[in-house]
Each structure stands twice: as structure tokens, then as C-alpha cells.
Amino acid sequence: MLELPVQESIGTTNCDHKFCKRCYLYYIRDKINCGSSLLRCPAHKCLACVEDTQIFDLLASDPVTSNKFKKHLVDNFVINFPWTSFCAQPGCEMIFRANQSDASKDIGNEVICSCGEAICSKCGETWHSPVKCSLLKRWRKKGEDDSETFNWIHANTKDCPKCHTTIEKDGGCNHVVCKSSYCKYEFCWVCLGPWDKHGSSFYNCNRYVEEKDSMKESQERSRMNLNRYVHYYNRQKNHEESINLEHKLRATVKEKAQELMKRDMSWVEVEFLHIAVDVLRKSRKCLMFSYVFAFYLKKSNCAEIFEDNQGDLEGATEDLSMYLERKLPSSADDVGEVKRRVQDKARYCKERSKVEHVFEGYSNDSWQYTDKYF
Ligand SMILES: [Zn+2]
Ligand SMILES: [Zn+2]
Ligand SMILES: [Zn+2]
Ligand SMILES: [Zn+2]
Ligand SMILES: [Zn+2]
Ligand SMILES: [Zn+2]
Known part of the structure; x- marks a missing residue:
């Protein structure tokens, strides 16, 4: 020059x-x-x-x-500044300055970005209660390292466990009915078990059952470790995908709200539908991260109570999801009944997804983690 x-x-x-x-x-x-x-x-x-x-x-x-x-x-x-991060929502350019007082905490506070996304004030990730920041980081790292191994395990299509018809998942609900008109088998998308056993009183799709076989061969052991990981990974991923399909549910719910307004209900009277979708999203997010938490938990009484609560929230969440996807009844009385159910379920999910007992555990330092994965 x-x-x-x-x-x-x-x-x-x-x-x-x-x-x-x-x-x-x-x-x-x-x-x-x-x-x-x-x-x-x-x-x-x-x-x-x-x-x-x-x-x-x-x-x-x-x-x-x-x-x-x-x-x-x-x-x-x-x-270059360790206390800053971008908002976790893709495309959002907001920058967060982490609260330095969060440094010693297991998990930050939930803060809402101007784009609407809930963010963890400690690590800047999407709000990830109940799992703590350090474990989430570890989980993400593990996912990157192992992605090849289990990509094939999770696909958007699965075969009906009864008639082997290939079924594509088209909504967030895990209650799937086989599309074959001869079969119509109702099963759980996650574990492929019969759906009737997933009623709230017997919901144990979330619990990983340790295999009891001998663990002599190291190859066998690593297969079992992978199975265990896949169990939690699939359930976490499944909620994530349901959240990603949320726009479909929002569209369905919008149509329902419009239909109800045509039937002379006011905007305020149908607002419960939109509120329920927001609650559903929060519950799914909580469940999604609860599987990351559970993966690292050591087997104990506390862990078992956690899984009971998790199963309970999951059952209620799937119920709420189903209520929202179902067709509206025609009579006004029945609509009133649906509304009452949706509101009750949403209230329940909202309360349970606070997972207060997990946070109590954090403050008492009572959670124990498996050392296998560290
Ligand atoms: Zn010069
Ligand atoms: Zn020049
Ligand atoms: Zn944002
Ligand atoms: Zn965090
Ligand atoms: Zn079938
Ligand atoms: Zn299941």
C-alpha cells in the first residue's frame, strides 16, 4: 500500500x-x-x-x-468477558451480564429476556431448572461427544409395537394411536408401552429400571451405561421436540379459541387456553431438564422421591397436552367441563413444575450424584 x-x-x-x-x-x-x-x-x-x-x-x-x-x-x-453471554434464544441479540452473586450458587435465577425467553442468570443458558448449571454444561458436552453413537436411536418415525406400521410423530403429545385402521393400538411414543398403563396412577415411563444381568464383561457394562444414557437422553429429547412442535399446538388452540368466541364466549373467557399452552411449555421445559438432573443422580431415597414427583408431573403434563389437542365438545355444558379440567390441570402443572423439593435439596446440599460420569 x-x-x-x-x-x-x-x-x-x-x-x-x-x-x-x-x-x-x-x-x-x-x-x-x-x-x-x-x-x-x-x-x-x-x-x-x-x-x-x-x-x-x-x-x-x-x-x-x-x-x-x-x-x-x-x-x-x-x-472475552466471562460474565457475559448472548440470550439462548436463536436470533435474539440481547446480552446478559451474569449476576456475580450467583457465582457460588448451583443455579441462577429465572430472568425473562425481552424476546420472551426465560434465561438462567448464572450461565445465560435457557432456564434449566431443576438441573444445575455445571451439570447441564457436562450434559451438553457429553451430547457433542456421543452424538454419532445415538443419532439413529431417536428419529421422528417409529414402528407400531403391535403391527409394525411406521408412524410419524406430528404433535407434541406422547399418546400415540396407530394409524393402521385394523390396529389402532394406543401406545406411549417414548417407551412404546401400552398407553392405558400410563394413567396418572401408574405412570412409571420416566423411571429407569437397572438391568440385573451380571456385569462381568466390560463390553456389557458399557452397553448398559449406554442404555442408561439413552433412557434419559430420549426422554429429554422428546420433551425438547414437543416444545419445538409447539407452534402447531398454538395454531390448534388459536382455532379453538376462535371457535369458542363464535359461540359467544368472550376473549377473557377463552384466555384459559392460551394460558394453558404457556404452562404446558414451562412444564415440558422443566421435565426436559429433570431428565438431565436424574441422569446424574445417585440412587437413593431422595432420588426415588424425585422420580415419583417427576412421573407425577409428566403424567399431568401429558394429560394437559391431550386436553388441548382434543376436539371441542359441542354442548356449552361440556365446554364448561373441558375448561374446568384444563384449568385444574394447568394449575397443578404450574405448581408442580416449580420442583421446590429440588431447590430445598440444593440449599440443604442433600443431592448426591453418581461419580461414574465424572
Ligand atoms: Zn502506523
Ligand atoms: Zn490507493
Ligand atoms: Zn432473548
Ligand atoms: Zn444456569
Ligand atoms: Zn399398529
Ligand atoms: Zn411410556
Whole structure:
């Protein structure tokens, strides 16, 4: 690059090197397009920094590059400061400064971002109660390491356990009815067991049953470890996918609300439907992370109580999901009954997904974790 003593020349405010303005601008654009957020004087071995304000001035007529540079600056800031993170919602550009007083806590507080996403104030991840920040991090790492091994295990299609018709999951509800008109078998998407055994009184789809076989061979042991992992992974993933399919449920519920309003119910009277969808989302999120928590829990009485509570919440959540997906009855009395049920279930789920006993355990330091996975 030519150093020029002419009037149209330009350089950083931190050194005396001057360059042709066009080349200088070209250099700046090039650096930014290569991902740089710290630009130095183009002179050989000169370490003077180009000031951000000068860069923004020069790029005034080039908003694309200017925004790119802004983004590099922000990314760089977030990466370099340990207490900052982006909002966990994809596409949201909010930045969180973690509460330093959370440092000694197992899990931060639930804070709501302006995009509506609930965030953990300690680690900046999506709100992940009941599992603590450090274990969630470990779980994510494990998922990255093992992703190849079990990708095949979880697909969006499964075979009916009775007639082997391939069934595609098209909603968040885990109560699946076989599409074959001869079969119509009702089963649980997660464990493929008969659905009638999943009634709230006997809901143990969530509990992992340890295999009792001899554990002599190390290969056998590693297979069992994988099975155990897959058990928790599948259930966690399943709730995650239900959450991802939530827009479908929201659309169904919106239609229902509109239908009820045509039948002379007011907006306020049908609001319970929308509230229930929000509760359902929260419950599923809680359940999703409860499986991460359970994976690391050591078998104990406390762990068993936790699983009872988890099963209870899961049963109620699936009930709520089913109520919301079902067709509306035609008579006004029956609609009143549906409303009462939805509201009761939603209230119950909301209360139970606070998982207060887990937080009590955190404050008493009473949770014990398996050391196998550390
Ligand atoms: Zn220089
Ligand atoms: Zn030039
Ligand atoms: Zn956000
Ligand atoms: Zn966290
Ligand atoms: Zn079938
Ligand atoms: Zn099941």
C-alpha cells in the first residue's frame, strides 16, 4: 500500500502513517470481512489501532460492512468477558451480564429476556431448572461427544409395537394411536408401552429400571451405561421436540379459541387456553431438564422421591397436552367441563413444575450424584 503525503490521505489517530483513502477503506473492509474486530494500521509492523469511531465514519455509506463490524465487536466482547453471554434464544441479540452473586450458587435465577425467553442468570443458558448449571454444561458436552453413537436411536418415525406400521410423530403429545385402521393400538411414543398403563396412577415411563444381568464383561457394562444414557437422553429429547412442535399446538388452540368466541364466549373467557399452552411449555421445559438432573443422580431415597414427583408431573403434563389437542365438545355444558379440567390441570402443572423439593435439596446440599460420569 502506498504511503501518501497528500490531502486525501488518512491514517489512524495513534500513529503518523498516512495512506490513500481508497486503499485504506479497502483494507478496512477486507479485514472486517475476514472477521476481524481489532484493526491495526496497515503500515508494516505498526501496532497502532484503528479507532472504532473512524471505522464507523468511513463505513457510513456501507451499512452492511458497518453492521458486520458492530457484530464482531459485540461477539468479541461477549467471548472475552466471562460474565457475559448472548440470550439462548436463536436470533435474539440481547446480552446478559451474569449476576456475580450467583457465582457460588448451583443455579441462577429465572430472568425473562425481552424476546420472551426465560434465561438462567448464572450461565445465560435457557432456564434449566431443576438441573444445575455445571451439570447441564457436562450434559451438553457429553451430547457433542456421543452424538454419532445415538443419532439413529431417536428419529421422528417409529414402528407400531403391535403391527409394525411406521408412524410419524406430528404433535407434541406422547399418546400415540396407530394409524393402521385394523390396529389402532394406543401406545406411549417414548417407551412404546401400552398407553392405558400410563394413567396418572401408574405412570412409571420416566423411571429407569437397572438391568440385573451380571456385569462381568466390560463390553456389557458399557452397553448398559449406554442404555442408561439413552433412557434419559430420549426422554429429554422428546420433551425438547414437543416444545419445538409447539407452534402447531398454538395454531390448534388459536382455532379453538376462535371457535369458542363464535359461540359467544368472550376473549377473557377463552384466555384459559392460551394460558394453558404457556404452562404446558414451562412444564415440558422443566421435565426436559429433570431428565438431565436424574441422569446424574445417585440412587437413593431422595432420588426415588424425585422420580415419583417427576412421573407425577409428566403424567399431568401429558394429560394437559391431550386436553388441548382434543376436539371441542359441542354442548356449552361440556365446554364448561373441558375448561374446568384444563384449568385444574394447568394449575397443578404450574405448581408442580416449580420442583421446590429440588431447590430445598440444593440449599440443604442433600443431592448426591453418581461419580461414574465424572
Ligand atoms: Zn502506523
Ligand atoms: Zn490507493
Ligand atoms: Zn432473548
Ligand atoms: Zn444456569
Ligand atoms: Zn399398529
Ligand atoms: Zn411410556
